[in-house]
Amino acid sequence: MLEIIGYVAGTLTTLAFVPQVLQIYRTKSVKDVSLAMFLLFTLGVALWLGYGIMTHSFPVVAANAVTLILSFVILYFKWKYNEANLSK
Template sequence: MSIEILGLTAGFLTTVAFVPQVIKTWKTRSTKDISLNMFLLFCTGVSLWLIYGIMIGSISIIISNILTLILALSILFFKIRYRD
């Protein structure tokens, strides 16, 4: 198994983990149990990982962090829009 396949698999699994939360938040419009500070910090960290991936040219880091950032920003958007 190549290092990039391992990275793509890890990125896929950690990214897909956000899908159920995005769907649940979208359907229920409830964000009371989601920490705004945690998602602000998380989105910042994922953005930095994305920049790092671009700088070293790692396709697995780039792809997984783009997708994770989209999902995390979706949850952050819902958190701000559907304040409880």
């Protein structure tokens, strides 16, 4: 039962980032995305991933690995679309 709660929690918190990634991709706008917040968040997710690996907790590893990828995508969009807006 405990593992199931971990998987459900990880799935929900990870899926929460998908609409943000899609919104940024569609609008090409990142003006309301805080770079400082996402950098801190990404560092936190990376540490959670390390924790999950060290404790052999697959739900923590799986959720944070996917969340880290989504977070990197958002950071990439932040860089890419800010650069595009600066060059206009």
